[in-house]
Amino acid sequence: MLNYSAPLTDLKFVLHDLLKVSERYPALGALAETTPDLMDSVLEEAAKFTSQVLAPLNQTGDAQGCRWDNGVVHTPDGFKEAFAQFSANGWAGLVGSTEHGGMGMPYALGCAVVEMMASSNMAWSMYPGLSHGAAECIHANGDDWQRSVFERAINEGRWTGTMCLTEPHCGSDLGLLKTKAEPHADGSYRISGTKIFISAGEHDLAENIVHLVLARLPDAPAGTKGISMFIVPKFNVDAKGVITERNQMGCGSIEHKMGIKASSTCLMNFDGATGWLIGPLNRGLNCMFVMMNTARLEVGIQAQAQIEASFQNALPYARERLQMRALSGPKRPDKPADPIIVHPDVRRMLLTQKAISEAGRAQCMYSAHLVDELRHGGSEAERKYADELLSFFTPITKGFLTEMALECTANGMQVLGGHGYIREWGLEQLLRDARITTIYEGTTQIQALDLLGRKIVQAQGVGFRHFLAMIAEFLQENADNAAAKEFIEPLARLAQEWPALTIKLGKAAMENPDEIGAAAVDYLMYSGYAVHAWWWARMAVLALQSPKSPFHQAKIHTARFYFERLLPRTDAHAKAMQAGAASLLDMPEELFLIA
């Protein structure tokens, strides 16, 4: 009973009114001809596909799950047909390179489509999502043959792709990985080892699967500097890309998971499989890191998309369910009880979802636009600026939105009371699906260390300083905006407090590196609330210019809610991040007891 209606009004508001992305396209060479009208027609087609084709398969896919049968993985009913339609209509290559079968659309537009796919059917969206990442990686690192064969096949929706990183003994710590790559006389390699948690590692949607596998040569240096990347197709191909024989590899089993049950999560055995080196030897991690920002951003979008879906399905219930009277007296005396949306805390839960989803959407679309700037920016300086800002944002976007997705999808269930716990209603699936997002593509803890350890301390906060300058400019522009004072003033306070806290933590980290680990998650959450405050202030200022439109009125109310009810959480995170490492590390390990 989950319904999905693509939030086209808000997506257009964000892309056209708030970010004005297309105003930049003439300066971004390859995107120069992307007009707002063209973008809108893509958005509208995507809205139809996701609400009409993908959404109806979301709950049935969860109920059926994937089925492993002697190495073959069957996806749930309808998945294959939906993928065929997706491919036939060109969605697979939407943002792919025009040289190799893609349509060359802006990544910001692609991410709007990613949101719709993830809201309507997160598990299904994993198949094209991972494929797109693989195509991007091959585009960035591959040679001409690899691009013309593998990238093209993925962009044309004929094949899909995977990333094979994790092994049983190494997840976050890839330096430990053991999979072997032995050189073969013909220039290829023989890949041997076991990879786990491989999303879309095996399935029945496409005729071939392109695995990007991290492995070590026999004489490679230890640790992360001895890891290379290989293309290992499920079916080998000849020089022209024509499929030949089955490669020496297979899916040993699939995982039974809490959620995204219709996405196959595979254990892959490589038994001397033929692989082709992609990118330079021993630089496999660097090849992978090229796409780290987009992979993490897309997980942030998945999280935001689950919040949106939960809001969309909790709201009608809150309007229709009659239960008790408002504390201030009956609002619908004609009915046996008031709809529960009259109760302040039901509204608090719904507004939390709305506030996080909408500012999260702005943050994700802006991050995606920075990817476009990074890829197509005319000058080195412009590309460097976009890269620095994006690198700062990425762990915040991924870490904060995924953590908030747990709270916000739980809110959706809570609005439905007992019905929220029943599978038929679907709200509980959204929580189960969202729950993976704080884990994969780097846990919240990894994001937090990336933010505070790498982007702030090591990179001396270069991206953070760009962002503070943007905030300062906005505050300056709105110094006399009396109508927006309630949003501008707290943002101005944040713009003082946030860097002050950052400097304090930086100093503490000089004395003791463990202070980074002790403060990092609270710092990440604080930063997420601060970034959301920035978007809500900006959206409110814009909305104040159209005070008669219901859409814009809702923005102003939501901004007010955000500043009054959610932003105060920064106080708790500020205190906790300053508490120091001692309360975490002084307790000897042996005192962690099951009493």
Added chain:
Amino acid sequence: MLNYSAPLTDLKFVLHDLLKVSERYPALGALAETTPDLMDSVLEEAAKFTSQVLAPLNQTGDAQGCRWDNGVVHTPDGFKEAFAQFSANGWAGLVGSTEHGGMGMPYALGCAVVEMMASSNMAWSMYPGLSHGAAECIHANGDDWQRSVFERAINEGRWTGTMCLTEPHCGSDLGLLKTKAEPHADGSYRISGTKIFISAGEHDLAENIVHLVLARLPDAPAGTKGISMFIVPKFNVDAKGVITERNQMGCGSIEHKMGIKASSTCLMNFDGATGWLIGPLNRGLNCMFVMMNTARLEVGIQAQAQIEASFQNALPYARERLQMRALSGPKRPDKPADPIIVHPDVRRMLLTQKAISEAGRAQCMYSAHLVDELRHGGSEAERKYADELLSFFTPITKGFLTEMALECTANGMQVLGGHGYIREWGLEQLLRDARITTIYEGTTQIQALDLLGRKIVQAQGVGFRHFLAMIAEFLQENADNAAAKEFIEPLARLAQEWPALTIKLGKAAMENPDEIGAAAVDYLMYSGYAVHAWWWARMAVLALQSPKSPFHQAKIHTARFYFERLLPRTDAHAKAMQAGAASLLDMPEELFLIA
């Protein structure tokens, strides 16, 4: 792969050293002979039963779930045998009245057993849990026949019981209920209607099921003042309690839920079933409310028990999983990586679980002891005091612990990374099972309105004032306790801030009753952190007296963690609760749009 080891050391610490419950038993008539040794032997037997019999059925029960087949409900493999053993060993009547088949043990001891059962197998524990509630209700409201037949059969573990309140159109708002009760010539009633979400409404564990059903007589007043309670057995019984024919009622279906899948959640159809009035006519809700405190307390225990189970299963993984090095340098240079327990944020997640579980246990056991005081206290004044304090605590215990269970069971998954999302490891089940606790027996929202609207505003905070007096006395006693200063000082600040905030909200509520609903959940969460601060201060003061014992050292470290890292969250809740109703209610309902 979930393991369970009963936390006997901590349960004994709480009951004997912290609460010293048995020192009060000589003054509590019926409990006078309950010695600490007797209590310990019960705890140890319960530890064996829960870890050896119930824990191994927890994941298999989740995987199989209950099965409905033409009105018959089959519980998962092993459930029936476990229930038979439970009954044969007298557990069903542990705290039941000695007059009617029970053993008359303290409820505080019973709740220690409830924790173990819920940690080891929450779904299984629902069957005896609901039964005990029904027996308690019959004991409080029934006539001699009802007690000697139904209460006895439940205490002897031969039959089980249910509460049938919810109907499709009424959950929180029982005034809307429609089930009919028509008087019959023989003094019985004919019950007709549909009840939903009935836990243990049908199953194969016992020979009969005693339903306590809320229904209306044809001429009853509208709303909550026209509701009566009826005993409706699955099989009718004669005057001596011997089973006769099947009653006119049945289970129409069972729900497919997010968790507690092995607990049957039934739709019950009453088709002119024979029922017996219990308690006075039209006073059914009052009969039910007698057991509200214990039912809600036991849900709080379920939540705390899931946190405990999650901690127990995350901790060994954190110790064994080798991944990356500590930021301050290798801690296990002999190994390829350090165990992840060296990372500060892994410790933060584990310590959050430990801090909430252990103080939550103290709070639950103390609340259970107040039930003993209420039932067996020698003087009216003592019983009144216990009732007032318990009534204040109950919504906090239930509301706070269940909300924290979402965070803490999510932490347990997070410690395991990708493995946390895989069903085999079991951590995700604990989150799914815990997720119901914020919903049933009154949602968090209902608890919050009960706390702020009823216990604070309507009852003028009488229970709150008792608690503040206890805190004041403790602060006085420890005014010169230099070693405990780090715990005493912040508690003293809370003891000022909490009542000041309460008075402020009370005044706002006089002006506008919606202010209660707007502040209630933040007030509840603030109160939960405050209550936990009280327990951690008390446990720390006690632990400081045994500084050489590892158990007590761990208490001191955990107390320090609690005050430095979790208590600051009260700041955010204090701000949010003072933000007022406007940011929630000013937005017109029609602006809640799916954009």
